[in-house]
Amino acid sequence: MSDIPTIEFTITNDNLDTGLRGYPVGTCETSYVDPQEGVSYVGYPIAELAFSPAEDIIHLLFNKSLPTDAERKGVADDIAERSEVSAEALEAIAAMPMSGHPMDLFCAAIQILGMTGKTDDYYEDALNLVARIPTALAVIFRQREGWGERIPSEPSRGYVNNFVHMLGMPGGDEAALTRLLSVYYNLHADHGGGNLSTFTGRAVASGLADMYRSMASGMNALAGPRHGMANQDAFKMVREVDTEDPEVAYQTLKQRLADGGLIFGFGHAVLRQEDPRAKVQLGVGEELCPDDHWFKAVKAVREGGIRALKENPKVSNPYPNVDLISGSLVNALGFTDPDYYTTLFGWSRISGIGAQIVDERTRARNGRGVAIYRPRYIPINQPQRSIDG
Numbered sequence: 001m002s003d004i005p006t007i008e009f010t011i012t013n014d015n016l017d018t019g020l021r022g023y024p025v026g027t028c029e030t031s032y033v034d035p036q037e038g039v040s041y042v043g044y045p046i047a048e049l050a051f052s053p054a055e056d057i058i059h060l061l062f063n064k065s066l067p068t069d070a071e072r073k074g075v076a077d078d079i080a081e082r083s084e085v086s087a088e089a090l091e092a093i094a095a096m097p098m099s100g101h102p103m104d105l106f107c108a109a110i111q112i113l114g115m116t117g118k119t120d121d122y123y124e125d126a127l128n129l130v131a132r133i134p135t136a137l138a139v140i141f142r143q144r145e146g147w148g149e150r151i152p153s154e155p156s157r158g159y160v161n162n163f164v165h166m167l168g169m170p171g172g173d174e175a176a177l178t179r180l181l182s183v184y185y186n187l188h189a190d191h192g193g194g195n196l197s198t199f200t201g202r203a204v205a206s207g208l209a210d211m212y213r214s215m216a217s218g219m220n221a222l223a224g225p226r227h228g229m230a231n232q233d234a235f236k237m238v239r240e241v242d243t244e245d246p247e248v249a250y251q252t253l254k255q256r257l258a259d260g261g262l263i264f265g266f267g268h269a270v271l272r273q274e275d276p277r278a279k280v281q282l283g284v285g286e287e288l289c290p291d292d293h294w295f296k297a298v299k300a301v302r303e304g305g306i307r308a309l310k311e312n313p314k315v316s317n318p319y320p321n322v323d324l325i326s327g328s329l330v331n332a333l334g335f336t337d338p339d340y341y342t343t344l345f346g347w348s349r350i351s352g353i354g355a356q357i358v359d360e361r362t363r364a365r366n367g368r369g370v371a372i373y374r375p376r377y378i379p380i381n382q383p384q385r386s387i388d389g
C-alpha cells in the first residue's frame, strides 16, 4: 500500500448533519475527484480515458493498471467466460412486474443474480456481476418495452457492443449506440470513494454482506434524485425549458430559481469547476447528434443555467456535472424514456463500486479489511430520565 499522507481534520459542531462533507473516512485506490480537475482513475484524467475500450477501464479499476493488448484480450475472454446467466435467473428477471421503475427492476435483478449465482468471493462476484448485468438489463429493456424475445449474448462482440446487440433497440444505430455507450460507460464507472452509491456499497460490505447485497444497496442509493437519478430529472427539466435560445433558457431557469425550484445537472459536492465528464459529453454530442433539438436545447440550458446560477453568490459551483447532458445524448440515440437513464449509470458504476468493495475487503489495512462502519452520532433532546420517575 502506498504511504497514506498525514491528514489533520478537526470535527466541530458545524460539521454535524452535513452529510459527512469533507470528512476523511477511508482510502481509495481506484479514483480521485479533484475539485478543479475532476475525476482521475488510478491517476489517469478521465478525459484521457473517455474513448478507451470499456475492457481497459475494467482492468484499470480492478488491477490498477492499463492493460497491454494481451491483458485487454484477457479481460474480454474473462468477461465472456463469466457472462452466462442461468435460465432460472433469466426467468425470474423476465417475470418481475414490468410496471415497476427501471431502477427498482435493476436493483432486484442484481439480487436475483446473487440468489442464483453468488460465490461469496468478493472479487469473483464483482467480476461476475460486471459480466452478467448487461444481459439482465437488456432483458428488462426488451421485456418492459415490448421489444421482443431475449437476444442471446455474443461476448465475442466486446463488452459494450454485446450490450447494444442484446438490447436490440428497434431502429437503433448499432455503431452510434456502441460509440456513445462506450464513452458513457467509461465516464460513469467511478468517482472516488465518497459518492453516495459507492459509500453505501462499501458500508454495507463492511458488515460482510456479500457483493450482490452490497451492490444492490449501492444501486438503491444511486436511485436517489440527488445522486444518479439526477440524469433523468435533468433531461425532464431540459424538456420543460424546451428552447435552443440561451437567453430564453436563462430567463426560464432564473424564474425557476426565483420560484424556489431546483435546477438539475449543475453543481457538485466536491467539484468547483465544470465536470470534465460533461465536457466530454458535449464533444460526443457534436459528433453524434449535432442537429438534434434536445442536444441544442441542453446546450442552451447549459449556457443559461451557468449564467443564472452565477448570479447567486451562495452557489459554490454553478457549472454542469455529469448528469446535465447525458440524457439528451441517449435520448437522441433512441433511449426516449428518462426513467431508464439511471440504469445506464448503474450498469457502469457497478465496475467502480465492485472494485472498491474488493479493495476494502481484501487490500485495506494490509489485507485485513476495514472494520464494520460505526460512526458516532451525538445525542440531542435526550435528557437523562428514568421510567421510575
Ligand code: MLT
Binding pocket: 190, 191, 194, 195, 196, 227, 268, 269, 321, 322
Ligand atoms: C458521481 O459520479 O458519483 C456523482 O458525481 C456524485 C458524486 O461524486 O458525489
